[in-house]
Amino acid sequence: MNALTADLPLRRTPLFALNRELGGNMVPFAGWEMPVHYRAGILAEHRQCRNAAALFDVSHMGAISLVGADPAKALERLVPGDILGLAEGRVRYTMFTNEQGGIEDDLLVTRDGDRLFLVVNASRRPEDLALLKAGLTGSGTEAVFHPELAQVALQGPAAAPALAALAPETASMPFMSGRAVAIKGIACFVTRSGYTGEDGFEIAMPVDRAEELARLLLAQPGVMPVGLGARDSLRLEAGLCLYGSDLDSTTTPIEAGLAWTIGKRRREEGGFPGAAIIGAQLANGPARRRVGIRPDGKAPARAHTPILAGGRAVGEITSGGFAPSLDAPIAMGYVATDHAAEGTTLDLMVRGTARPAKVAKLPFVAHRYFKG
Template sequence: MTDETTEDLPPETLPLDAWHRAHGARMVPFAGYEMPIQYAGEQISHGGGIVAEHNWTRESASLFDVSHMGQLTVSGENAAEELEKLLPGAITTLKEGRMRYSLLLTEEGGIIDDLIVTNAGPHIALVVNGACKWDDIAHLREHLPDEITLTHHDEQALLALQGPKAAEVLDALVPGAAKLTFMTAGYFDWNGVPLWVSRAGYTGEDGFEISVPADHAEKLADALVADERVEPAGLGARDSLRLEAGLPLYGHDLTLETDPVSADLAFALTRKRRETGGWMGHGALAKVLADGAAQTRVGLKVDGRMPAREGAEVFSGDTKVGTVTSGGFSPTLCAPIAMAYVDAAHAAEGSALEIEVRGKRLAATVTPMPFVPHRYFRGS
């Protein structure tokens, strides 16, 4: 969910910057921060590297540092009602501890950011994309009334523990965490350290995101990787996992020029609120919902071994019908996959298309997403 586009400023450091480097991380600028793209070294049991980290996440549990994300809270009387004027999802009916995927939109229906909203009890919690967070904060402050308090919790780090063994690992450290189900959250105490734990993530696997005071982040990271089932993982594996999961990345698959209907995110527009309106962008999107989108975000399976990258053009015969927005080689499927926006007439499952890569045309087929089934824990 994170855009790479930021102003030309020196990258900031994460609370765990030294920890990443000590664990063999290769650091790169991303979303305004120096962030680990992958790890290597004798201390990594699987040997390190993007594919190894990807596969370890699928088989066991990986620890990702996502502290670049913006952690916000909105509080005050009628905070939920005021947020509903900006978000197309139902916030006032969201039960305590429940989470919802939603969107910040322009009046024209363009996507400012995608985010997670949680009813945290005394306030509404938002997690927004790292590279968008300052624009998001400005947008929220401009449009929320003065009596609503918006707080940016930059004193908090955010760690993501992802994979089929994540629940066992975390529950051993934080008893009760495994009782959470997908898209629920709660407060926990870890040896006197307050944690806000949500069962969610960006990999398609079961897992958790853990908000922890930044000055305790290293201690928590050490405790997690002390378990032999956990290894650190970086941006490279996070990107290949989210692509296999069919999850869009802001700044690539989602931009101000894309709308939720074209992006195949109409589920984020709560059905009742589509009819009642009252939220920013409703007028423009009501027309798109009624008339249908001109283009749609689709999944593509690509023949051969050569991956199609962002910006590659998609053709039907001699006619350009779309553009790839994310693409790469799937370690799980051992085949190239991509997301693209294509003309609605060519978006049906099974449509045969071609992608131009390095002067060659690669055969591609429109396929449902996710490419690899989600393994979220929704309860027994």
């Protein structure tokens, strides 16, 4: 519809043709042409993931291996997560921080033998690669980007049986673990992880086998393709942060409620960018916090909606929309700490009207991760 944006070449994932065939409504997202929804539509696709299984094309996300002398030690220069303590085959959520304690990107790290396998946001790939290149200089560790890998996420209560039908050894994988798995002869790297609050898997595979693997998964009972629209409402219900909305280079892990990702040793030793500021916020508490918000009425409050208390600006919505599981609007945002307690009454300025809302517990919908 827009002639100007048509001039910018959008990248296509290896599943582009399949996405089209499945009725994908393709839109620009972080420089990629991605399905916002398929034929079923966002609401039905959201429910599909909560009730059965959803297959997402997440090939736009960046896959990187860190290889060399001591990748865990080298990565700890750049992230506050405990990577040295990450056991073989385990996955950890952490973030690249900057000298101000802000977040440059959030990522998953898996220890897979001698390497660390990283998955980063599509929108931050160039920044991440630059940051890794600069940060790893002289460490003996090197970042290797994987353009040869495609990625899908299989999420929902029917995900485990669907994948187990093709690769039985995945059934017993603990949540936040990863391993190499041959799925019907396709060499995959599978982690039990996701971005929906449901049990599920994220699967990296060679680009030239991606469509074959996606078709195998879609042929399993209960599996349907689901687009980025539902991925966003699912992660919001699960209280999970979206980089660029809920996290950015000015928000710290402590403000974002991600202090749980920083273990005791890292808090004591520091040694990551912004350690002093993050340490002070851990000790004294941050001036603002990310909170869940439930508007009182039916009107959704979108990102950038101003948050008021007693007529005074106290924060801003960073993600907001409609929660299909609750049949109600939900949001996340940052508020001054003295307004962050659960149940605190706030006003959301939606189209010039103050609409009442309350601080709510996160997640909005309970996580259902595999506990073994």
